[in-house]
Amino acid sequence: xxxxxxxxxxxxxxxxxxxxxxxxxxxxxxxxxxxxxxxxxxxxxxxxxxxxxxxxxxxxxxxxxxxxxxxxxxxxxxxxxxxxxxxxxxxxxxxxxxxxxxxxxxxxxxxxxxxxxx
Amino acid sequence: xxxxxxxxxxxxxxxxxxxxxxxxxxxxxxxxxxxxxxxxxxxxxxxxxxxxxxxxxxxxxxxxxxxxxxxxxxxxxxxxxxxxxxxxxxxxxxxxxxxxxxxxxxxxx
Numbered sequence: 707x708x709x710x711x712x713x714x715x716x717x718x719x720x721x722x723x724x725x726x727x728x729x730x731x732x733x734x735x736x737x738x739x740x741x742x743x744x745x746x747x748x749x750x751x752x753x754x755x756x757x758x759x760x761x762x763x764x765x766x767x768x769x770x771x772x773x774x775x776x777x778x779x780x781x782x783x784x785x786x787x788x789x790x791x792x793x794x795x796x797x798x799x800x801x802x803x804x805x806x807x808x809x810x811x812x813x814x815x816x817x818x819x820x821x822x823x824x
Numbered sequence: 825x826x827x828x829x830x831x832x833x834x835x836x837x838x839x840x841x842x843x844x845x846x847x848x849x850x851x852x853x854x855x856x857x858x859x860x861x862x863x864x865x866x867x868x869x870x871x872x873x874x875x876x877x878x879x880x881x882x883x884x885x886x887x888x889x890x891x892x893x894x895x896x897x898x899x900x901x902x903x904x905x906x907x908x909x910x911x912x913x914x915x916x917x918x919x920x921x922x923x924x925x926x927x928x929x930x931x932x933x
Contacts, residue, residue: 710867739921749868749913749923762920764825797867812858813921815867 712798712816719824721746724786727819730779731800739813740783741797743787749797755781756803767792795820826851828916830924837904838932845927847914848896852914857890857897862911862926871912872895904931 711730718754719725731738739754753763766773770789777780785792799813827850837843849857855876860868874881874888874897881888885904890897901908909931914924 741923748925751920751922754920799867811856812870812873812917813868815860815869817865817867 708757710798710800710814710816712796712817712819715817716820716822718822721789722787723782723823724784725788725792725795725821725823727798727821729781729783729798729816731781731798732814733779735800735802735814736778737801737803738781738803739799740781741799743797743818744793748785752783762799767817768817785821788821790823793821826854826916826918826920826922828914828922828924830914830927832927833925834928834930836930836932839904841904842899843904843908843929843931845899845912845914845929846896847898847916847924848894849916849922850895851916851918852892852895853918856917857888858915858917858921859886859888859899860913860915860923862913864910868913870875901929904929906931906933 708818713728737756740744740752742750752765753773755775768792773783797815797818801813828919830847859871861871862868870884872886872888874890885902889899911926911928913926915921
């Protein structure tokens with residue numbers, strides 16, 4: 707398996723523009739997580755999905771952020787409009803949860819999408 | 825929700841010495857505690873994990889200990905090597921997974 711695939715790897719955009727980050731989880735995994743990493747705040751959980759359903763989006767900073775998972779093999783994180791403080795590395799991770807969605811097992815991370823908003 | 829604290833934020837050791845990183849968590853329902861290593865420009869990768877029904881686990885030079893009563897767990901790396909230099913994250917998991925702030929480990933040759 708190729709692992710978790712994220713695109714783009716790097717994105718530079720101007721304030722006010724829409725940004726869409728994409729993620730393809732590992733085939734067979736049923737949980738998907740979006741994290742944001744900054745020097746100041748470390749790895750913050752933004753949102754996670756179980757079986758394509760958003761479970762907890764309390765980490766999403768504000769209404770400018772939205773995430774979707776239309777099927778088991780694809781997820782997007784959208785920022786509209788983007789602001790300079792959104793500059794960070796955004797990671798997608800996937801895992802397999804057993805029956806009854808017991809605790810999360812090993813997370814497999816993508817290589818991240820480095821976003822710079824000017 | 826879960827809150828994970830990690831110390832120290834930076835750690836510098838001489839090659840061959842041991843390194844210890846400590847974490848505490850707040851949610852007594854958490855029952856899975858992984859440790860991740862992140863190298864520059866890459867995503868975090870799992871190096872070892874421990875579940876709540878076990879107090880200690882070892883894998884070659886790496887060991888983890890867990891004290892559920894005190895809600896703390898630790899990573900021990902023995903005989904450190906320069907390639908161990910990286911940022912290490914602890915995490916605690918129930919339904920989701922929350923990470924500590926990270927420890928930047930530098931192993932000096």
